Amino acid sequence: MIPFHEALAHVVDRCAPLAPRPVPADAAVGLVLAGDVVATEAVPPFANTAMDGYALHASDTSAAPVTLPVVAEVAAGHPAERPLRPGEAMRIFTGAPLPDGADAVVMVERTERLDGGHAVRVDVVVEPGTHLRAVGEDMQAGEVVFGVGDEVTPARRGVLASLGVAEVLAHPRPRVGVISTGDELVAGPEPLQPGQIRDSNRPTLLALVAQAGFEPVDLGHVPDDEPAITAALEQGAATCDAVLSTGGVSMGDIDLVRVVLDRIGDMRWMQVAIRPAKPLAFGLVTARGPAGDPRVVPVFGLPGNPVSSMVSFALFARPGLRRLAGHPDERLHLPRLRAEAGEPFRRGHDGKIHFVRAVVTADPGAAGGLRAVSSGGQGSHQLAAMARADGLVVLPDGDGAAQGDPVEVVLLGEPATAAATVG
Numbered sequence: 001m002i003p004f005h006e007a008l009a010h011v012v013d014r015c016a017p018l019a020p021r022p023v024p025a026d027a028a029v030g031l032v033l034a035g036d037v038v039a040t041e042a043v044p045p046f047a048n049t050a051m052d053g054y055a056l057h058a059s060d061t062s063a064a065p066v067t068l069p070v071v072a073e074v075a076a077g078h079p080a081e082r083p084l085r086p087g088e089a090m091r092i093f094t095g096a097p098l099p100d101g102a103d104a105v106v107m108v109e110r111t112e113r114l115d116g117g118h119a120v121r122v123d124v125v126v127e128p129g130t131h132l133r134a135v136g137e138d139m140q141a142g143e144v145v146f147g148v149g150d151e152v153t154p155a156r157r158g159v160l161a162s163l164g165v166a167e168v169l170a171h172p173r174p175r176v177g178v179i180s181t182g183d184e185l186v187a188g189p190e191p192l193q194p195g196q197i198r199d200s201n202r203p204t205l206l207a208l209v210a211q212a213g214f215e216p217v218d219l220g221h222v223p224d225d226e227p228a229i230t231a232a233l234e235q236g237a238a239t240c241d242a243v244l245s246t247g248g249v250s251m252g253d254i255d256l257v258r259v260v261l262d263r264i265g266d267m268r269w270m271q272v273a274i275r276p277a278k279p280l281a282f283g284l285v286t287a288r289g290p291a292g293d294p295r296v297v298p299v300f301g302l303p304g305n306p307v308s309s310m311v312s313f314a315l316f317a318r319p320g321l322r323r324l325a326g327h328p329d330e331r332l333h334l335p336r337l338r339a340e341a342g343e344p345f346r347r348g349h350d351g352k353i354h355f356v357r358a359v360v361t362a363d364p365g366a367a368g369g370l371r372a373v374s375s376g377g378q379g380s381h382q383l384a385a386m387a388r389a390d391g392l393v394v395l396p397d398g399d400g401a402a403q404g405d406p407v408e409v410v411l412l413g414e415p416a417t418a419a420a421t422v423g
Ligand code: AMP
Pocket: 180, 181, 182, 184, 185, 197, 198, 199, 200, 201, 202, 246, 247, 248, 249, 250, 303, 304, 305, 306
């Protein structure tokens, strides 16, 4: 067996970021930038009001209450046609440009409308700058707002729009092919024949790939047949940026994925010191791109047991795929947080790290703000308990954890919130 961190480093080191290319801003959400985004203009582009009220000269209010004539209305998108002279006010609405000459806005709640709107009584003394948004207060022209290694989140998409940036340099979204192997597998809803089971790994992995922000490509199911597995892996490598297969990486003679990967790729077959998901075959297959260019495609031979394939995806494939997508080293892995064991997590010595499927609840009263309890049966075939889990409790080799002990949790999803902590 090899240590977990060694297997992980082996995989991640061999997943090189995909070559960046210009991408329209609309298509860039979820992608990782390969170039800095520099503001070419200031945001806001002009001084404007943060409130509905009246634009005025602050000095005119020093003897408030004071009555001023209202000489114009300034709405968002409609700048005033002339400057504001001393002793005057203009009705102004949120987002409207501050008229030349004005240096403050009094909010409408501190005023009284007089003479059918032709005058206003200002009830308070207003300091210069009140309720103004200055040019460039959000972003200055020339400022690097974000850049290399940053993911284009919805907020960053908004920043690109604020700046009028239509295109960015980004790593493409990895296309990830998924293959399931096994003579016993049935894909559809038809009745099972003796010895058959349904293929759950392929739909699960396709969904995990999509959830992680990559493009899933269904490469189908292949039987335990060497030529068929060879053809499927080669087709996957030719058409995708990475390939995930499940099954056929254990010790048996019919574990043909590792046999094929060894033949067509540069493969390492690992027995990783973890439970579940001990076997992992990871290979690099050289394929030709559409233009005949050679491309090195990582292939993950994940274990066949349904829980193992999911855990292997979470611990190995997802970080490797995120590296292809251009994420920096510190953003490759699922978050690992401290939680309180809500019950005993007992285990025996076997030289492995155990990853225990757990229901994780956000609870400010618990150590680390999280509480973890087992989500049910821990067999690597027990997918229902995996489906209930929000995280994996990490138990290093040893006796496990007692109730109340701090444990480490790999978060798989959003933890439930303890009802008492809401509100
Ligand atoms: P293998 O790694 O091929 O020896 O498979 C290990 C276990 O996982 C066996 O019990 C298989 O029947 C099961 N298995 C393999 N592939 C799948 C799949 N795609 N869906 C559900 N179970 C699977």
